[in-house]
Amino acid sequence: MSTFWSVWISVIVLGSILGCAWLILATRKGERFKDSTEETTGHSFDGIEEYDNPMPMWWLKLFWLTIIFGIIYLIIYPGLGTFKGVAGWTSHGQWSDEIVAADQKYAPLYAELAAQDPEQLMNDEEALGIGQRLFANNCSVCHGSGGRGNVGFPNLTDDEWLYGGSHEKILETLLNGRQALMPAWQDALGAEGITQVAHYVRSLSGQKNVDETLAQAGAAKFQQNCVVCHGANGEGNEAFGAPSLSDSIWLYGGTQNIVEMTLRYGRKGRMPNFEEVLGEDRLYVLAAYVKSLSQQK
Ligand code: HEC
Ligand code: HEC
Structure with a gap:
């Protein structure tokens, strides 16, 4: 916290407390602690008048107590800007x-x-x-x-x-x-290659809406690029955390769009x-x- 804000906060906090004390003193009645008077404030509504009585004693005492409590608290605990308080307490x-x-x-x-x-x-x-x-x-x-x-x-x-x-x-x-680490294949395979491989990947898990020609073209590229990590039949490899591609469980999703997205940009899941x-x-x-x-x- 900069010095400016530290002073700013301290002034507002102390100013409010002292302001409260001043308010009590300033509104004190001349005849102190008298119980009640017949004087009114002059307000009247529907024939009901407001008496001008002093605050009850118990209330005033409580008010003073909270002011004293506040000041002691600010001495012991942090509350005034960067002042740490004499007790050295921190939430951490x-x-x-x-x-x-x-x-x-x-x-x-x-x-x-x-x-x-x-x-x-x-x-x-x-x-x-x-x-x-x-x-x-x-x-x-x-x-x-x-x-x-x-x-x-x-x-x-x-x-x-x-x-x-x-x-x-x-x-x-x-x-x-x-x-x-699933590498990105955008540059190596190109848009067409990615579409082909994605069709092949989806065929591995038995999806029906696969284009056979595209999938076949993708198979060769899969053998070339993917088997190191995903295995010859896409069965996955726990050493790399490479998921099985031959079941219907998908980490990111198994639609043509999402598989293409995975291939284009790669994936870097972190646990x-x-x-x-x-x-x-x-x-x-x-x-x-x-x-x-x-x-x-
Ligand atoms: C260096 C090892 C490696 C290579 C090479 C590799 N992958 Fe991956 N692949 C991974 C890993 C690891 C993940 C898991 C990523 C994650 O968890 O964020 C993954 C995830 C995937 C997924 C997401 C599966 C799902 O459940 O959502 C697909 C699809 C995929 N790879 C296909 C391929 C294809 C196709 C190739 C070849 C073009 C390939 N991968 C090459 C390691 C590899
Ligand atoms: C910030 C998110 C996050 C938190 C928190 C998190 N995980 Fe994970 N966890 C992941 C991600 C992402 C993966 C997959 C990593 C990958 O893609 O290879 C994962 C993978 C795992 C795996 C491996 C699953 C497998 O198939 O081999 C286990 C087990 C696991 N988390 C358990 C836990 C447990 C237990 C906790 C709590 C102590 C936890 N995780 C907290 C994000 C998280």
Whole structure:
């Protein structure tokens, strides 16, 4: 915060507090704390007149108390521009204290769970409940609350995996994150080549509305350019996170338009890593939960 804004805020805050105090003093009646008078303010409406009585004592005292409270608060806590307050409190400090306390409290619980077999965790209601809460807080923004995914974000409830569906592979995904690289083919294949290959790709998954001639021309180009990553029959390759093209599950979509778009510009799906955010023990439990999603019938 620049000095100008710091001073600006301090002046407004202190000015308002002092202004309130001034208002109380300035409107004080001459005869202090008298209970009531017969004087009126002169306002009258429908024959009802307004008495000119002083504020009730309890109300005034409360008002003074809030003013004193406000000033003490501003001395102890940050509130006046860049002044940090004598207590040295920060929201970030409180947050990290709470994190440390929570970690100390829950670490043994997670360590105990992480010592178990994944199979065991997948049959343990309590562990799955913990996994579900971790998932809701950290993963559902991208993968959906039920883990069903969305365009570009894989569905975790089917048993088709980009990088492998063993507990070990899922844990690896969570610990390190994943960065997919599907190259762009615009320059190498040209518009015509892309149309041909897209027809061929769609034929791999048994789509009916495919032009046979175009698909055949595309097959050769596929063998040349795509099999390294996607396999000779488009079965995919977990080492590259290259999806199977021979099933009807699509990460980005399987219409002619979308497949052409994928080919033209490439795709770079990124799964963030969570080792630092959640730690290995939590991720171990979470990986068991994710695996359990794909095995629900
Ligand atoms: C910022 C969005 C985002 C968040 C948050 C996120 N993911 Fe992902 N995740 C992705 C994307 C995108 C991919 C696919 C990467 C690719 O295209 O190769 C992915 C891939 C995965 C995979 C691999 C799926 C497969 O088929 O192999 C798993 C497992 C996974 N995520 C689990 C999780 C879990 C558990 C969490 C919470 C800790 C999480 N993700 C949080 C975006 C996200
Ligand atoms: C370097 C390895 C590599 C090569 C070569 C490659 N791909 Fe890919 N492809 C990938 C990866 C990795 C993804 C997943 C991208 C992501 O998750 O963001 C992908 C995704 C796709 C998709 C999207 C699938 C879906 O479910 O939406 C299509 C279609 C595709 N590739 C077709 C092709 C074709 C056709 C070729 C050859 C012209 C090709 N790829 C060449 C690695 C490759």
